[in-house]
Amino acid sequence: xxxxxxxxxxKKNLVELSALLQAGEVSSVELTEYFLxxxxxxxxxxxxxxSVTEVQALAAAEQADAALKNGTAGPLxxxxxxxxxxxxxxxxxxxxxxxxxxxxISPYDxxxxxxxxxxxxxxxxxxxxxxxxxGSSNETSFYGAVKNPWDTDRVPGGSSGGSAAAVAxxxxxxxxxxxxxxxxxxxxxxxxxxGIKPTYGRISRYGMIAFASSLDQAGPMAQSAHDCxxxxxxxxxxxxxxxxCLDKDxxxxxAELGKPLAGLRIGLPKEYFGEGLDAxxxxxxxxxxxxxxxxxxxxxxxxxxxxxxxVPVYYVVAPAECSANLSRFDGVRYGYRCExxxxxxxxxxxxxxxxxxxxxxxxxxxGTYALSSGYYDxxxxxxxxxxxxxxxxxxxxxxxxxxxxxxxxxxxxxxxGEKSDDPISMYLSDIYTIAVNLAGLPGMSVPAGFVDGRxxxxxxxxxxxxxxxxxxxxxxYQLNTDWHRAIPEDFL
Amino acid sequence: MSLDVDxxxxxAYLARLKIEEADIPGYVSNLSDILDLVxxxxxxxxxxxxxxxxxxxxxxxxxxxVVTEGNQRELFQAIAPKTxxxxxxxxxxxx
Numbered sequence: 001x002x003x004x005x006x007x008x009x010x011k012k013n014l015v016e017l018s019a020l021l022q023a024g025e026v027s028s029v030e031l032t033e034y035f036l037x038x039x040x041x042x043x044x045x046x047x048x049x050x051s052v053t054e055v056q057a058l059a060a061a062e063q064a065d066a067a068l069k070n071g072t073a074g075p076l077x078x079x080x081x082x083x084x085x086x087x088x089x090x091x092x093x094x095x096x097x098x099x100x101x102x103x104x105i106s107p108y109d110x111x112x113x114x115x116x117x118x119x120x121x122x123x124x125x126x127x128x129x130x131x132x133x134x135g136s137s138n139e140t141s142f143y144g145a146v147k148n149p150w151d152t153d154r155v156p157g158g159s160s161g162g163s164a165a166a167v168a169x170x171x172x173x174x175x176x177x178x179x180x181x182x183x184x185x186x187x188x189x190x191x192x193x194x195g196i197k198p199t200y201g202r203i204s205r206y207g208m209i210a211f212a213s214s215l216d217q218a219g220p221m222a223q224s225a226h227d228c229x230x231x232x233x234x235x236x237x238x239x240x241x242x243x244x245c246l247d248k249d250x251x252x253x254x255a256e257l258g259k260p261l262a263g264l265r266i267g268l269p270k271e272y273f274g275e276g277l278d279a280x281x282x283x284x285x286x287x288x289x290x291x292x293x294x295x296x297x298x299x300x301x302x303x304x305x306x307x308x309x310x311v312p313v314y315y316v317v318a319p320a321e322c323s324a325n326l327s328r329f330d331g332v333r334y335g336y337r338c339e340x341x342x343x344x345x346x347x348x349x350x351x352x353x354x355x356x357x358x359x360x361x362x363x364x365x366x367g368t369y370a371l372s373s374g375y376y377d378x379x380x381x382x383x384x385x386x387x388x389x390x391x392x393x394x395x396x397x398x399x400x401x402x403x404x405x406x407x408x409x410x411x412x413x414x415x416x417g418e419k420s421d422d423p424i425s426m427y428l429s430d431i432y433t434i435a436v437n438l439a440g441l442p443g444m445s446v447p448a449g450f451v452d453g454r455x456x457x458x459x460x461x462x463x464x465x466x467x468x469x470x471x472x473x474x475x476x477y478q479l480n481t482d483w484h485r486a487i488p489e490d491f492l
Numbered sequence: 493m494s495l496d497v498d499x500x501x502x503x504a505y506l507a508r509l510k511i512e513e514a515d516i517p518g519y520v521s522n523l524s525d526i527l528d529l530v531x532x533x534x535x536x537x538x539x540x541x542x543x544x545x546x547x548x549x550x551x552x553x554x555x556x557x558v559v560t561e562g563n564q565r566e567l568f569q570a571i572a573p574k575t576x577x578x579x580x581x582x583x584x585x586x587x
Contacts, residue, residue: 107567200547214546243553244546312532323507330508332580337573341583345508353510358518361509365500365519366526368507382533384543389536391544424525440547464548 009034010170011487014079014227017173021068021078028064028078032057032122035080039124039171042491046147048156048165050085051093052125060122067120076230077120082172084163085126086133087113087218088207096209097129097141097159100329100336100355110207111239112176112218119234124172128162131357132326133183133211135159136429139420140359147416148191149488150454154413157187157429163221164191168455169491174222174231178208180215181314182409182433185445188221189408189457192447194474194484195221196228199464200440201246204239212321213244215314215437224484225446225474229253232467248465256468257475262296264473265401269304272406272432284449284456285407288477292405295476300401304393309386310435311427316370316383317438322360323367329355362423391439398463403473406432408445408457432459442467446474447483455483493527495520 009017009031020026036054043049057080064078088094088106090113095101109117117123130140138146138161146161148154149169156165160177164187167175177184179197188195196219203218210216220231233254238247266289273282289299331337331351338354341347356364370379397404409429419426436443441464445457458477462470478484495503500520504511511519565578574581 103571105571107564107571201550240555244550246548246550247553306536309533309536312530315526315530316533327508331573332582333568334571334573343583344585347583348508349505349510352508353512356509358515361507361511362519362522362526364507364509365503365523366530369495369503369523369527370530372503372506379530381543382538384545385538385541386533386536388541388544389538391547423522424529427529 010038012173013223014076014173014230015224017079018075018230022073024068028061028068028080028122029058031078032061032080032124035124035172042169042171045152046149046165046169047144048128048146048162048169048171049082049125050095050097050128050143050162053092053123056092057122057124060117064120064122074119076234078122079173080122080124081116082124082127082163082166082175083113084129084160084175084177086129086178086209087176088209089113089123089126092126094126094209095142096133097131097143098356098360099142102142102336104335108207111204111241112208112235115234121234127160127166127175130159130161131360132209132322133159133178133180134322134359134363136182136186136426137414137419138162138187139416140357142357145416148413149491150192151413153415154454155190155416157190157409157413159183160221161187164188164193164195167191167193167221167223168488170487174220174227176218177221178216178218179437180211180318181437182430184219184221185433185443185457185459186409186430188445190413190455192455192483192486193221194224194228194444194446195219196232196444196467196470197436197442198232198236198467199442201244202442202465202467203235204237204242204245206239206241210325212318213325214321215318217437224478225471226254226257228444229257229471251468253468253471256472259472260296261292261473261476264297264403266292266297266299267302267397267401267404268299269302269307269397269404269406271304271307276410276428276431277407278411278451280451281407281411281456284451285458288448288458289405291477291480295480302397302401302404304397304435306386306389306393307435310390310438311431313383313386313390313438314434315366315427316379317387319363319367320370320380321367323364323371326360326364359423387438390435394439394441403470404461406459408432408459412451412454412456436461440464442470444470444474446477447486449483493531494524495527
């Protein structure tokens with residue numbers, strides 16, 4: 001390998017970068033400068049970052065280098081990554097993609113952020129996202145749409161679209177994301193990267209700006225399942241500050257990565273291969289399933305009879321919870337306040353009317369309606385009952401199979417503007433991912449090929465707390481394929 | 493399920509959202525479409541089904557009622573739109 005190729009750090013994944021750092025072949029400051037330069041050179045074409053935190057990044061990199069020298073470094077010390085702008089970062093603007101928080105400098109760190117900081121991970125900046133994580137295309141951001149690095153006329157998916165685009169273009173080796181209805185998996189699929197949403201309660205939500213509290217879950221977005229395992233090792237775990245975080249030991253997520261797949265039972269829900277699925281996407285997914293068969297897995301047809309209801313159920317649960325969560329934005333203590341309010345009511349209504357974008361207002365109103373007097377039973381209660389039935393479907397399926405596979409999204413990345421006037425068609429982009437959030441299960445998306453140069457994701461869903469198995473199932477596939485290594489031409 | 497202009501205005505008021513008059517018809521149509529989508533739930537009988545409160549049937553964790561956070565008023569008020577003498581200022585409420 002020539003000197004120049006050695007220095008192509010963006011062509012290396014976290015595992016490789018970590019090895020270089022540990023061996024002293026590169027310093028964290030060098031790596032950090034390298035990726036900051038890439039962001040500077042390329043992000044104007046993508047808009048994947050809202051804030052680039054150069055000064056803090058270089059200071060953290062120097063500290064990491066000291067730790068690497070004095071022997072106190074961990075496996076991720078010195079590696080630079082990006083954070084979705086939904087995670088509170090002390091002293092750094094945390095906008096959540098909204099005008100409402102454009103001026104919000106967080107006074108504290110989210111637990112995910114502080115855990116990664118303690119592990120020596122360097123933050124490059126904060127990535128763009130759909131406003132308050134409400135969207136599937138990253139077009140609802142106050143800071144403008146993010147472009148897909150594989151085709152800049154198209155969306156990167158959402159809501160963690162900035163994180164997905166930044167990793168796909170290798171402007172950051174990895175990033176954090178959050179997933180309420182598919183917001184890690186769908187953009188990972190559309191940008192050709194690997195992402196995992198763990199079991200609900202596995203990662204602390206403290207300092208992660210709340211959208212729908214019973215569904216929101218953070219997770220890593222990276223170039224491979226192995227990279228995701230390294231990040232999850234740091235991100236997962238109990239936190240007293242999140243009342244829904246589960247007190248359960250965190251395994252070493254890399255420990256199962258060598259396990260052969262012979263005998264693995266893969267469930268294929270017939271509902272995920274029916275009407276609405278693009279024929280070319282299906283072909284790619286079937287190709288990935290053939291690969292699993294070669295690896296010794298068994299494919300079993302299953303049914304998830306209530307999964308067709310997951311989109312309607314989600315559009316009650318998520319708006320209802322968001323209408324409650326977003327009531328805190330009132331212009332009193334932080335964030336945006338309208339100019340010259342005449343009285344308190346005028347201040348509330350104009351602050352919120354001007355501070356929130358159209359999609360956020362739509363969802364707040366749907367939630368307000370569903371929770372209003374006389375409608376609670378018909379909407380929220382009914383949706384929680386159906387959620388129970390959707391979860392039961394999965395429970396029964398996991399008696400017969402180890403993991404469930406299918407497409408992550410029914411189509412590849414669509415054109416910017418194509419669905420922005422039609423909320424319902426946008427919502428259907430998450431038709432295969434939403435049920436997993438409603439049931440609280442872990443799920444991931446893995447690059448499985450291309451249709452007309454646009455990436456396709458394979459969704460793998462596992463049983464509760466079986467992230468280790470899920471990551472290994474993805475890892476074995478990645479040992480035998482190289483879809484996850486593909487980099488878009490303009491970012492080579 | 494279709495909503496009318498007055499219903500949308502009422503919902504906006506309950507949600508404390510000022511919606512420009514010109515934008516109301518758009519919301520009427522979008523919200524009605526979403527409620528139509530949601531109405532698909534009615535196809536399934538859920539009589540006797542327990543509503544799900546947590547995917548893993550976890551119960552609310554309790555803690556001792558003690559102070560765990562120190563006073564950081566200055567830090568928090570540094571990002572407030574308007575404060576005076578350590579208090580948050582809003583438009584006058586009482587004449």
